Amino acid sequence: MSVLERIESPRDLADLSYEQLHALAEEIRDVLVDSVSRTGGHLGPNLGVVELTLALHRVFESPLDSIVFDTGHQSYVHKLVTGRKDFSELRRRGGLSGYPSRAESEHDIVENSHASTAVSWASGIARGHTLRDERDRTAVAVIGDGALTGGMAWEALNSLAAGGDRIVVVVNDNGRSYAPTIGGLARKLDGIRTDRRYEQFLGWGKRTFENRGRFRSFTYNTVMHGKRALKGLLTEQSMFEDLGLKYIGPIDGHDQRHLEQALRQARDFGGPVLVHVLTVKGRGYSPAEQDVADRFHAVGRIHPETGLPIEPSRFGWTKVFADEMLKAGRERDDLVALTAAMLAPVGLQPFADEFPDRVIDVGIAEQHAVTSAAGLAYAGLHPVFAVYATFLNRAFDQVLMDVALHRAGVTFMLDRAGVTGDDGASHNGMWDMALLRHVPGLRLAAPRDEPTLRSAFRDAIDVDDAPTVVRYPKGALGEPLPSLRSVEDIDVLAEHGSGAPDVVVLGLGPMAATAVEVAGKLAADGRSVLAASATWVHPVPEGLLEIVGDAELVVTIEDGLVDAGLGQSWEEFARLAGRHTRWSHHGVPREFLHHASRAQILEQVGLDASAIADTAQELLA
Structure with missing residues (x-):
């Protein structure tokens, strides 16, 4: 029996020797590469935290001690040692989530996979323990150096000293988030990793530990026992201690003994402690260790021997934006791009390669990105902020009060909008239309295909007095999906029957194809049907009243919230204009959706053509 097969709970780690722990770490890496290569998932981050996760579970007693993973995409090792070893359906319906999940285990605390939140969570948990006089419990936040670029993390760090609660903040410093970490903090931490004196000092510390058999806490201003002073090497120690946090580190994140000793010291201190751990993203898997483009942060199905994809990715929405952004950048020198630590995933890498001075990576700081974009617009530029739709939720106030209130010409390109599927509840970008339609002056486009995406982007960057x-x-x-004809700004995609239609089916964005399919099904039952789509969907398209006409039923289909979505705003507009046609709205229900494929979720919530057509037939009957 392998070492991993004997681990059913964190308690089983306690009696393992360091030789057995080393063997266990190798087994875990083999399991991760084999499993994730079959299903896809976050490979690099998990390979980097194997020893750290083992150390956390040997030093702290989960779930009595709460271990909170920031973003949670590095929790696969945690899942393995808490009894979840079947990774065969990872991120698929019915299988393990790609993030911590309370439904899976009592050891999972926080399910939200948005970054920079762990210290706040742990701070609240620790204060709760203090108020309930549970002095034997410790809250632990595991946060990457990339997530420290988020303002929320610093708000939390700033407040820790005031309480004096039992909290340990573990900074997993690998120099990367999705991509290399940027900014002043990154430069400080990078100085440690690349300073030869640090390597010499760490080696001396290890030898001292091995010779004396016990852990020492070292500082870099005066090395214990008269060792040569290394002044100025660790300026960030004073930075964290100025915030009232005890600082321990940096610690080699792949040295099991030293990790455990550092964590025990932090646990026993009884107050706020920051442990600085250095790890290597992709550790132990050669293709990931050698990767400079972070292709192994999250992967699809790959060949485990080479790391190459099994199925080459098809030309997608993001690549269309990337191509059009580059073309526009060559034509307009006022065009600048912003990203929140996701340059390549949102399609800005080609633009950055050609125009590096016109790309701003703010780190995981969406609020700062949006307000900074307003400032860029004021300075006479046209900023384009490319961001996952789910992450713009974090900056709604800035969109409303900094961009819209000031009539700033800022373009937001929302990637992964609608149902994304396998990343689960926190990554579905289904909230944006219901939220953004309330922002005064904002214009929103939902292109249905490549040509309309290109034209929508060009139209958006021509607006200089409002957010787009x-x-x-x-x-x-x-x-x-070519247009048969246009009625004002609405494109007719399919017509069945003669004369005015009995039913008008309006599909927003990618749901336009579903609208065409629904129209075909209704027409097969003898109905006169028209299917249409608008590229610019908010404010209400001017051609709506004409396209609706005297239809008996209007069906709207969107991959955003059906409750307070755009379909309802279109119906309200028509009613205020005196049209009292019956409407049937189809979209995503107001609930958190479990991980599954996009197609499975759309079917689950009734957004497949058959279900929509059946509902329409019932209403018509």
């Missing part, structure tokens, strides 16, 4: 938003889904593009 272009939203599009994750994945590969379907075939173009």
Whole structure:
């Protein structure tokens, strides 16, 4: 029996020797590479935290001690040692979530996979323990150096000293978030990793530990026992201690003994402690260790021997934006791009390669990105903020009060809008239309295919007195849906029957293809049906009243919230204009959706063509 097969709970780690722990770490890495290569998932981050996760569970007693993973995409090792070893359906319906999940285990605390939140969570948990006089419990936040670029993390760090609660903040410093970490903090931490004196000092510390058999806490201003002073090497120690936090580190994140000793010291201190751990993203898997583009942060199905994808990715929505952004950048020198630590995933890498001075990576700081964009617009530029739709939720106030209130010409390109699927509840970008339609002056486009995405982007960057938003889904593009004719700004995509239609089916964005399919099904039952789509969906398209006409039923289909979505705003507009046609709205219910494929979720919530057509037939009957 392998070491991993004997681990059913964290308690089983306690009696393992360091030789057995080393063997266990190798087994875990083999399991991760084999499993994730079959299903896809976050490979690099998990390979980097194997020893750290083992140390956390040997030093702290979960779930009595709460271990909170920031973003949670590095929790696969945690899942393995808490009894969840079946990774065969990872991120698929019925299988393990790609993030911590309370439904899976009592050891999982926080399910939200948005970054920079762990210290706040742990701070609240620790204060709760203090108020309930549970002095034997420790709250632990595991946060990457990339997540420290988020303002919320610093708000939390700033407040810790005031309480004096039992909290340990573990900074997993690998120099990367999705991509290399940027900013002043990154430069400080990078100085430690690249300073030869640190390597010499760490080696001396290890030898001292091995010779004396016990852990020492070292500082870099005066090394214990008269060792040569290394002044100025660790300026960040004083930075954290100025915030009232005890600082321990930096610690080699792949040295099991020293990790455990550092964590025990932090646990026993009884107050706020920051442990600085240095790890290597992708550790133990050669293709990931050698990767400079972070392709192994999150992967699809790959060949485990080489790391190459099994199925080459098809031309998708993001690549269309990337291509059009580059073309526009060559034509307009006022165009600048912003990203929140996701340059390549949102399609800005080609633009950055050609115009590096016109790209601003703010780190995981969406609020700062949006307000900074307002400032860029005031300075006479046209900023384009490319961001996952789910992450713009974090900066709604800035969109409303800094961009819209000041009539700033800022374009938001919302990638992964609508149902994304396998990343679960926190990554579905289904909230944007219901939220953004309330922002005064904001214009929103939902292109249905490649040509309309290109035209929507061009239209958006020509607006200099209001925010513009272009939203599009994750994945590969379907075939173009050409317009048969246009009614004002609404495109007719299909017509069945003669004369005025009995039913008008309006599909927003990628749901336009579903609208065409629904129209075909209704027409097969003898109905006169028209299917249409608008690229600019908010404010209400001017051609809406004409396209609706005297239809008996109007069906709207959107991959955002059906409650307070755009379909309802279109119906309200028509009613205020005196049209009292019956409407049937189809969208995503107001609930958190478990991980599954996009197609499975759309079917689950009734957004497949058959279900929509059946509902329409019932209403018509």
